[in-house]
Amino acid sequence: MELFAVPDLPEIREGDDLAAMVRDRVDLRADDVVCVASTVVSKAEGRTFDLGDFPAGPRAREIAARLGAISGEEKDPRFAQAVLEESTELLMEAPFLLTETRFGHVGVNAGIDRSNVPDGDLLLLPERPSESAERIREGLPVDRVVVTDTCGRPFRHGQRGVAIGWAGMHASRDWRGETDRDGRELGVTVESVVDELAAASNLVAGEGDGGTPAVVVRDFEWGEHGGSDELFRDVGGDFVRQALRGWEFDG
C-alpha cells in the first residue's frame, strides 16, 4: 500500500472543481482511494463565513459567557451561535462545546475551523460530506473517495484524522462470521476502514501549511469481506453520550 500527496494544489476557492484539479495532477488508477481534507471541500463548497453571519441569540450568549468565565478569555457569542446552528445536539457545553453535527459526526465546535481560512473568519464542515465525496468521485477515474477531518477523542491526547464522508466503498470491513487462525470466531468484527484511511492520509497531509489536502492511497486491498455503512453511533448505543447527558462541568 502506498500513499502520496497530490502535488501543487493552489489555494481552493468557492466553486473550484476539486476532482478536476486532482485528476489533472495525478495519473490515477481505478482502485486508488482519494482522501480529501474537509478544509478544501468546504472551501470549494462555499462554507466560508464571517462571524457577522451568525448574530448571537440568548443561548449562544449564555454559552459564550460561561466559556469566557472558565477560560478567562473573552469568547465571541457569534462563534457559539455558528456551532449551535451546525448542531443537532450539545453533548458538552463546558469547558468546551462538543456537539453532534447535522450529519451525525461528534466533534468539538461542530468541526468549525479557524485555521487555513483566508477569506473569512470561519470555515464550516461540508453540509453532507458523503454527498461531497460522491460528487468528487463522479469527477475522478477512481472508485473510492474519503472526506477527512482532524479531531480529538476521549481517553487519548491529541488529534487524528477521521472520515466524515465516504463514497464508493463501505465505511467498515465486516469480519463477522469469519474465524481467526485457530478457527475461533473473531473478537473484532467491524473495522472502521474509512477512519483508518483518513488517519493514514493525515500522516501525509499534515496539519499546517503543507498545502497537501489530497492524498492518494494506492493498492489498498479490501479483501473478501462484507461491509457496513454505519459510522456514527446513535445515542442509544453510545453509553458515553448517555453519560455526558447527565454530566455537568463544575471546574
Next chain:
Amino acid sequence: MELFAVPDLPEIREGDDLAAMVRDRVDLRADDVVCVASTVVSKAEGRTFDLGDFPAGPRAREIAARLGAISGEEKDPRFAQAVLEESTELLMEAPFLLTETRFGHVGVNAGIDRSNVPDGDLLLLPERPSESAERIREGLPVDRVVVTDTCGRPFRHGQRGVAIGWAGMHASRDWRGETDRDGRELGVTVESVVDELAAASNLVAGEGDGGTPAVVVRDFEWGEHGGSDELFRDVGGDFVRQALRGWEFDG
C-alpha cells in the same frame, strides 16, 4: 509513504525473538517504522493464560452475574477476574467492562483477546508495551517501533488500530506555535502520529487469519516538528471519564 506486511511469519510462541524474525524477512532501512500487533508481542512475552489462572473473587462474580443477566448468556467470572487484575480503574461495569489498564490505555475488557490464541483461553496485553517496543527496536536496524492493538471508541461504530506502545519516536507531532497557510496559529496542535501509524498498519495487517502481525511503514516523514509523549489522558483532563464515573447503566 509505503506500507507492507512482513511476509511468512510463523505462529509466535513464548520466548520467540520477534525482532530477529522480522529482520530475517525484510531488508529494513533505519528510517522505517515497524508496527507490531500486540497479539504477537503478548504471545512472545508469554502473556497467554488459562481461565483457571484467575480464580474469581466476589467482585468478579458480582460483575459476571450482572453481565450475564444483561446479555442473557452466562459469563465466566474468571474472565472478569482477569480484567480486574489487568486494570487500575473500572470506567464501566455494564453493559460491558471498560477499564484503564495498568499502563494507562482505556479499552474494553482491558484489551484481553480470545481470538488468535491457540495455547490458552486468554491473551493479555503486554505488561508495559512501550518497553516491549523498545526491546524490539533494540533488535532491529530501525529507529522506530510501534506496538498496536485494535479497539473501539465512543461516538463512532467499529474498531480501528491504535498505538499502545512506542519507541524511538514521540507519540505526537506537536504543531504548537506553528502557523497555517495564512500565518494564523494552528487549531490542531498535537497530532497523534503513533495512533495514525497504528491505524494505517491495521489496514494491511487485518483482523483475521492473514498471519500478518508486523507491518513496515517506509518513507514516513516526521518533518520539522516538536514532539510530545503523552498519549493516555489522566482523568483530570478527560471529561468523558469524569462523566462515566457518575453514570450507571440501567438498560
